[in-house]
Amino acid sequence: xxxxxxxxxxxxxxxxxxxxxxxxxxxxxxTGNMLREAMANGTELGKKAKQYMDExxxxxxxxxxxxxxxxxxxxxxxxxxxxxxxxxxLAQAEALEAKGIQIDHVLSIEVDDKDIEARxxxxxxxxxxxxxxxxxxxxxxxxxxxxxxGGELIIRKDDKPETVRHRLEVYHASTEVLKDFYSxxxxxxxxxxxxxxxxxxxxxxxxxxxxx
Numbered sequence: 001x002x003x004x005x006x007x008x009x010x011x012x013x014x015x016x017x018x019x020x021x022x023x024x025x026x027x028x029x030x031t032g033n034m035l036r037e038a039m040a041n042g043t044e045l046g047k048k049a050k051q052y053m054d055e056x057x058x059x060x061x062x063x064x065x066x067x068x069x070x071x072x073x074x075x076x077x078x079x080x081x082x083x084x085x086x087x088x089x090l091a092q093a094e095a096l097e098a099k100g101i102q103i104d105h106v107l108s109i110e111v112d113d114k115d116i117e118a119r120x121x122x123x124x125x126x127x128x129x130x131x132x133x134x135x136x137x138x139x140x141x142x143x144x145x146x147x148x149x150g151g152e153l154i155i156r157k158d159d160k161p162e163t164v165r166h167r168l169e170v171y172h173a174s175t176e177v178l179k180d181f182y183s184x185x186x187x188x189x190x191x192x193x194x195x196x197x198x199x200x201x202x203x204x205x206x207x208x209x210x211x212x
Contacts, residue, residue: 007109
């Protein structure tokens, strides 16, 4: 079963991908990891990608999709895969189809922007050891102090309200067209991401008809 997970930053894609990898015994493939792997293996496409990255340029769609095609042809993807970070644009989605990379289900994990903002702006990270907390869901025993090492808890730049709002704007601008594209192909499945992790996971398994 070949899946794509869509969802705003903080919607819980990473958590659900981890669960699905175990439940379906298929790999989750992230664009970043694929690029690093192709470069480390010294493949033709990997060498080309390295040239762009060394110059500080964006790796073109054509190259990224070539690396995706190579990766999903590997033996561990024989029973399926979960794509993370691609497609990001309508052009990439159309190119995946043109390359014959069949996608069975596109799961859009929907969480209200206000809830995403509360989730992300409430995060605190230890400056010393990197342990993550949340002011509501998982607070430290002493406010501003890490339970593990006593380090100071900070707000990462990514979790500041203005950054979160900007990331949400960018996400909606690029993803709404993808949802429309896959909806017309009959492959879009909408999941309520505001419920518990277990609830969302159960809905995903039901939506794709998986028996675990």
